[in-house]
Amino acid sequence: MEKYSEMSREQLLALKKELDQQYADIKAQGLALDMSRGKPGTDQLDLSMGMMQVLADGAELKCETGVDCRNYGVIDGIPEAKRLLGEISEVDPEHIIIYGNSSLNVMFDSIARSMTHGVMGNTPWSKLDKVKFLCPVPGYDRHFKITEFFGIEMINVPMTPEGPDMDMVEKLVSEDPAIKGIWCVPKYSNPQGYTYSARTVQRFANLKPAAPDFRIYWDNAYSVHHLYDEDQDFLLEILTECAKAGNPDIVYKFTSTSKISFPGSGIAAVAASKANLEDFRKYMQIQTIGHDKLNQLRHVRFFKNLEGVHEHMRKHANIIRPKFELVLDILNKELGGLGIGQWTTPKGGYFISFDSMKGCAKNIVAKAKEAGVVMTGAGATYPYGKDPEDSNIRIAPTFPSMEELEKAAYVFVVCVKLASVEKLLGE
Ligand code: PMP
Numbered sequence: 001m002e003k004y005s006e007m008s009r010e011q012l013l014a015l016k017k018e019l020d021q022q023y024a025d026i027k028a029q030g031l032a033l034d035m036s037r038g039k040p041g042t043d044q045l046d047l048s049m050g051m052m053q054v055l056a057d058g059a060e061l062k063c064e065t066g067v068d069c070r071n072y073g074v075i076d077g078i079p080e081a082k083r084l085l086g087e088i089s090e091v092d093p094e095h096i097i098i099y100g101n102s103s104l105n106v107m108f109d110s111i112a113r114s115m116t117h118g119v120m121g122n123t124p125w126s127k128l129d130k131v132k133f134l135c136p137v138p139g140y141d142r143h144f145k146i147t148e149f150f151g152i153e154m155i156n157v158p159m160t161p162e163g164p165d166m167d168m169v170e171k172l173v174s175e176d177p178a179i180k181g182i183w184c185v186p187k188y189s190n191p192q193g194y195t196y197s198a199r200t201v202q203r204f205a206n207l208k209p210a211a212p213d214f215r216i217y218w219d220n221a222y223s224v225h226h227l228y229d230e231d232q233d234f235l236l237e238i239l240t241e242c243a244k245a246g247n248p249d250i251v252y253k254f255t256s257t258s259k260i261s262f263p264g265s266g267i268a269a270v271a272a273s274k275a276n277l278e279d280f281r282k283y284m285q286i287q288t289i290g291h292d293k294l295n296q297l298r299h300v301r302f303f304k305n306l307e308g309v310h311e312h313m314r315k316h317a318n319i320i321r322p323k324f325e326l327v328l329d330i331l332n333k334e335l336g337g338l339g340i341g342q343w344t345t346p347k348g349g350y351f352i353s354f355d356s357m358k359g360c361a362k363n364i365v366a367k368a369k370e371a372g373v374v375m376t377g378a379g380a381t382y383p384y385g386k387d388p389e390d391s392n393i394r395i396a397p398t399f400p401s402m403e404e405l406e407k408a409a410y411v412f413v414v415c416v417k418l419a420s421v422e423k424l425l426g427e
Contacts (some may be wrong), residue, residue, distance in 0.1 A: 022414050025422040052242060097280055099268040099269060102266075134157050148383065160215060188350075261299060354393045365393060378393055
C-alpha cells in the first residue's frame with residue numbers, strides 16, 4: 001500500500017473522488033451506530049442474571065456475622081464482600097472499604113473531601129491558591145471532568161506503553177507542592193489498553209512529593225478484564241510496593257464490579273492504608289448510614305470467590321474478544337501501511353486508542369457522526385477536551401453487535417481516509 005504522504009496531488013485528488021463516493025454511499029444507508037462509550041453489550045449483562053435469583057425465596061439474608069442485610073448497619077461493607085473485593089484488589093480485607101454502586105462517585109467524593117476538609121489533617125485544598133493534578137494523556141474523560149469541575153489545574157503527562165512518563169512525574173511531583181494528585185488507570189488503561197510496567201509501579205511507590213497530601217488516584221477499573229486466557233498483562237500490586245517503600249499513605253486504589261456484573265448496579269471499593277481509610281470513614285459516616293448490603297450479598301453469593309470472578313470474566317472475554325479482533329482486523333486491512341493512523345492492540349479492558357495524522361481527529365469524528373456513527377468526542381481523552389495534536393480517538397467496540405460493529409468500523413476507516421486526504425490537500 002502506498003503511503004498517502006508520498007502520493008502526488010493528482011493521485012490524492014483521484015483518491016478523494018473515490019472516497020467521496022464511498023462516503024456518500026455510506027451516508028445514504030442512514031446508519032445509527034454507537035462506538036462511543038465503554039458499555040457491555042446486552043449479552044454480557046445476561047451473564048449476570050443469576051444474581052437476580054440468589055436472594056430469592058427464602059434465601060438467608062444475614063451476612064456471615066449475623067447482621068440482617070435488609071436493615072441499617074455495617075457501614076463499610078459486610079465481611080464477605082470485603083473479602084471478595086479484597087481478592088479482586090489483591091489486598092487484605094482490612095484495607096478495604098466497600099461503597100455503593102460507583103467507583104467514579106467515590107473518586108469524586110475523595111476530591112470533594114480533600115477540597116473541603118483536607119487530606120489527613122492537611123489544609124483543605126479549597127483554601128490554597130492553586131491546586132494541580134497530573135493527568136496521563138490520553139486518559140479517561142470522566143476523571144478529567146472531576147478535576148475540572150473543582151477548578152483543579154490539570155497538567156498533561158504523556159503516556160507510554162509502560163505507563164506515564166515517570167521522569168516527568170517524579171520531577172513535577174517533587175518540585176511543586178501545589179500538585180496534589182495524579183489520575184492513573186494502571187491496567188488495560190482507558191483508552192490505550194496499556195498496563196504499567198513493574199518499574200513504573202515501583203517508581204510510583206517511591207515518589208517523593210513536595211506536598212504531604214499528594215495522592216495517587218489508582219483506578220484499577222480493569223484489573224480482571226483480560227481478553228485472552230494465555231496472554232495476560234500483569235500489574236504489580238501498588239499498596240504492597242508503597243508500604244515497602246515506606247510510603248504507605250501515598251495511594252488510593254479504586255475498583256468496582258461495574259464491568260464484571262452490572263454497570264451502575266455493581267459494588268465499588270477503595271483499598272488504602274489504615275490511616276487513609278480512617279480519613280475516608282470520617283466523611284462517609286456523616287454521608288450515609290450504610291451502602292446497599294443486599295447488593296453486596298448478591299455479588300458474594302453469585303461469584304463466591306476470585307476464581308468465580310475469573311470464570312465469569314472468561315465468559316465476558318468470549319463475547320468481546322471477537323469484537324476487538326474484528327475492529328483491529330478492519331483497521332489493519334484498511335489502514336495498514338497508509339501512514340495515516342496508528343492504534344493500540346490491547347489484551348484487555350474496553351478500548352482501542354487510535355491516533356490519526358495531526359489535526360484530523362475532530363474532522364474524522366464529525367464525518368463519522370454525519371454518516372450515523374457516534375464516536376467518543378475528539379479531544380475527550382485530554383483535560384479540558386483539548387487534544388493539542390487533534391489526533392486521538394477512543395474506539396469502544398463492546399456495545400454494538402458484531403454486524404453493527406463491522407459497519408461502524410468501515411464507516412470509521414472511510415472517514416479516516418477522507419479526513420487524511422483533505423488534510424494533505426490542505427482543505
Ligand atoms: N474508571 C474507569 C477507568 C472507567 O473506564 C470507568 C467506566 N467505565 C469507571 C471508572 C467507572 O466506574 P464505576 O461504574 O465504578 O463508577
